[in-house]
Amino acid sequence: MRHLVTLIDQLRERNIGFRSVCDGAIDTTTPSGELIFLDFSALAQFERRLIQERTKAGLAAARARGRKGGRPPMKANDRRIVLANKLLKDRSIGVDDICATLKISKSTLYRYAGIERKGTPSAIKVRIMRRPDALTRNQLGVPQTGDLSVYEQRSITPA
Numbered sequence: 001m002r003h004l005v006t007l008i009d010q011l012r013e014r015n016i017g018f019r020s021v022c023d024g025a026i027d028t029t030t031p032s033g034e035l036i037f038l039d040f041s042a043l044a045q046f047e048r049r050l051i052q053e054r055t056k057a058g059l060a061a062a063r064a065r066g067r068k069g070g071r072p073p074m075k076a077n078d079r080r081i082v083l084a085n086k087l088l089k090d091r092s093i094g095v096d097d098i099c100a101t102l103k104i105s106k107s108t109l110y111r112y113a114g115i116e117r118k119g120t121p122s123a124i125k126v127r128i129m130r131r132p133d134a135l136t137r138n139q140l141g142v143p144q145t146g147d148l149s150v151y152e153q154r155s156i157t158p159a
Contacts, residue, residue: 005041076115084112 008018008028017029018037026040027033059069074081080102087098088109099109 005038008037074112074115078115081112081115084109088113 011018012028017027019029019033020026025033026037028037062069084098084102084104087093087101088095095106095109099106102109104112
């Protein structure tokens with residue numbers, strides 16, 4: 001809501017008025033229309049704060065009852081993880097084909113591989129390391145899009 005109030009103020013500084021076409025009650029070119037606009041924005045802010053308070057109270061009450069939010073973690077013997085890892089170990093099938101077959105993203109596939117290895121979702125980390133002697137794209141005159149394999153080294157290492 002703050003953004004909308006700021007936008008209306010910026011428009012007013014440029015001598016541009018705001019008039020609502022749908023309901024006609026909000027017209028910032030008049031003092032009464034500006035009052036209505038500010039009242040509505042204050043009420044919207046108040047309602048948002050009430051929702052935040054109720055959500056926090058509900059989460060605290062759930063924690064007090066022993067409930068924990070979120071999706072339950074996947075086990076290493078889940079059939080989707082086992083199948084993904086079997087396909088990944090079979091080097092004859094590419095990663096893109098595995099992802100298309102299982103209808104998952106590459107990051108999910110690598111996360112599944114990490115779950116099998118360590119039992120945790122973040123077992124595989126992909127690092128992009130820049131060589132200390134590598135020059136930047138601008139220094140080399142390389143366009144902003146394109147292959148950086150000459151300049152960057154990718155490595156997949158277990159955590």
